[in-house]
Amino acid sequence: xxxxxxxxxxxxxxxxxxxxxxxxxxxxxxxxxxxxxxxxxxxxxxxxxxxxxxxxxxxxxxxxxxxxxxxxxxxxxxxxxxxxxxxxxxxxxxxxxxxxxxxxxxxxxxxxxxxxxxxxxxxxxxxxxxxxxxxxxxxxxxxxxxxxxxxxxxxxxxxxxxxxxxxxxxxxxxxxxxxxxxxxxxxxxxxxxxxxxxxxxxxxxxxxxxxxxxxxxxxxxxxxxxxxxxxxxxxxxxxxxxxxxxxxxxxxxxxxxxxxxxxxxxxxxxxxxxxxxxxxxxxxxxxxxxxxxxxxxxxxxxxxxxxxxxxxxxxxxxxxxxxxxxxxxxxxxxxxxxxxx
Numbered sequence: 433x434x435x436x437x438x439x440x441x442x443x444x445x446x447x448x449x450x451x452x453x454x455x456x457x458x459x460x461x462x463x464x465x466x467x468x469x470x471x472x473x474x475x476x477x478x479x480x481x482x483x484x485x486x487x488x489x490x491x492x493x494x495x496x497x498x499x500x501x502x503x504x505x506x507x508x509x510x511x512x513x514x515x516x517x518x519x520x521x522x523x524x525x526x527x528x529x530x531x532x533x534x535x536x537x538x539x540x541x542x543x544x545x546x547x548x549x550x551x552x553x554x555x556x557x558x559x560x561x562x563x564x565x566x567x568x569x570x571x572x573x574x575x576x577x578x579x580x581x582x583x584x585x586x587x588x589x590x591x592x593x594x595x596x597x598x599x600x601x602x603x604x605x606x607x608x609x610x611x612x613x614x615x616x617x618x619x620x621x622x623x624x625x626x627x628x629x630x631x632x633x634x635x636x637x638x639x640x641x642x643x644x645x646x647x648x649x650x651x652x653x654x655x656x657x658x659x660x661x662x663x664x665x666x667x668x669x670x671x672x673x674x675x676x677x678x679x680x681x682x683x684x685x686x687x688x689x690x691x692x693x694x695x696x697x698x699x700x701x702x703x704x705x706x707x708x709x710x711x712x713x714x715x716x717x718x719x720x721x722x723x724x725x726x727x728x729x730x731x732x733x734x735x736x737x738x739x740x741x742x743x744x745x746x747x748x749x750x751x752x753x754x755x756x757x758x759x760x761x762x763x764x765x766x767x768x769x770x771x772x773x
Contacts, residue, residue: 446632446650447490447530450610450669453720455534456731460681462589462601462673473602476637477645479503480606481514483658486649487554490529492633493536493608494521495649499635500606500674501544501585515544515583517649518552522570528563533608533633537588537672543580545572587677593668593728594761599639601673607636609646610670611662612725618652621661634660636671644668670728689736695769696736699743712742719748723756730755736768745772 481502486495494517505513524531524539550572555562591601593609601607614629616622621642635647637659644662652660662668678684690697716737720727730737730751737755740746746754746766754765766772 446613446630447486447492448610448631448633449527449530449532450631450724450727451532451534453717453727453731453734455532456590456670456728457734459534459590459672460587460677461685461732462591462604462675463597473599473638474507476503476602476606476635477647477659479506480635480637480647481506481512483647483656484514484517484552484649485554485651486517487556488558489521489555490558491517491521491526491531492649493531493533494518494524494526494539496608496633496635496647497536497540497585498544499647499649500608501540501583503606504585504674505583513583514547515540515580516547516550516552518566519545519550519570519572522567523572528560533610533670533672534588536633537585537608537674540585541588541674542584543577544583544585545576545580546583549576549579585674587681588672588674589677590728590732591671591673592732593671593759595664596761598636598644598668598671601671602636602638605674606647608672609634609636609668611646611666611668618660621663622666623663624665625667631669636668667725669725689733693733693736693769695771696739696744699739700771702743705742708742709738712738715748716741716751719752723752726752726755726759729759733768740766740768740772744768744770 480499484495486492498515498517498520501515502513505511520536520539521531524535553566591597591607598607610631610633612625612630613632614625636644637647638645640661642661643664644666646660646662647658648660720730737751741748741751750766750772757763757765
């Protein structure tokens with residue numbers, strides 16, 4: 433793909449598809465399992481492999497996640513191993529228009545196939561015929577998948593996209609993040625996005641005095657080494673960390689939510705109305721189609737948001753303002769455990 437098109441064409445595709453609210457809601461949350469004080473993140477750049485160009489493929493989710501798997505292997509064993517984005521993309525249900533972050537993250541928690549077993553082609557063009565051709569050739573044997581299990585990543589968890597949560601999560605792993613890209617993306621420091629033209633998956637490696645440091649798989653300019661800086665206020669839509677989770681993480685998560693939002697989850701003491709909840713769900717879903725950058729943070733509290741709207745006296749604008757404030761790292765506006773004053 434010639435990324436110079438970013439400067440002259442309105443529509444650019446990279447291959448990432450933003451995960452659904454329902455998928456995000458079902459994933460474990462990073463902040464429930466961190467424990468202790470945030471530590472200084474490792475220099476993930478020294479563990480990540482050299483830049484690999486995804487070409488015209490729409491495999492950015494697979495390139496980002498195999499890079500993360502390589503970083504873990506280098507950090508834990510000192511060995512530099514490349515893994516196959518090609519194999520990962522098709523094994524995890526990649527489609528013509530890309531894949532989701534969670535699909536790819538789940539895939540590297542199951543098996544990561546070394547590049548030597550399934551070399552990654554770099555297509556010069558992309559379309560249905562190219563997609564079908566590579567799909568037919570991507571499958572590997574059960575024996576190869578078994579070999580890849582020893583390189584599996586730790587369990588994955590969703591991370592809130594406020595700066596404090598991202599920095600804390602970086603102490604555990606590089607992060608797989610979804611970002612919008614538009615004109616200006618290849619500036620020395622990419623500015624906060626204006627009109628969003630595509631969703632892209634990259635690896636968040638750290639923070640510099642200029643902003644967020646990422647590793648990309650798109651060729652930005654000649655001699656590009658893969659590393660790029662996003663402005664401090666650049667919009668990060670969705671983030672995934674790779675950590676060890678306790679076996680009972682679902683129970684821990686449910687109990688933490690129950691403790692924090694007892695009033696909301698009990699419908700603020702009011703008689704339950706399924707009609708009111710369905711109506712609230714429809715309205716909030718439509719609002720998120722417009723304000724999709726809030727999917728990650730509101731998705732975590734989807735049931736609470738529905739109850740707050742249906743029973744708690746909170747308006748749609750109240751909830752949009754509340755979750756926008758959280759996403760920007762400015763804290764909560766309302767205590768959704770209580771009826772709106």
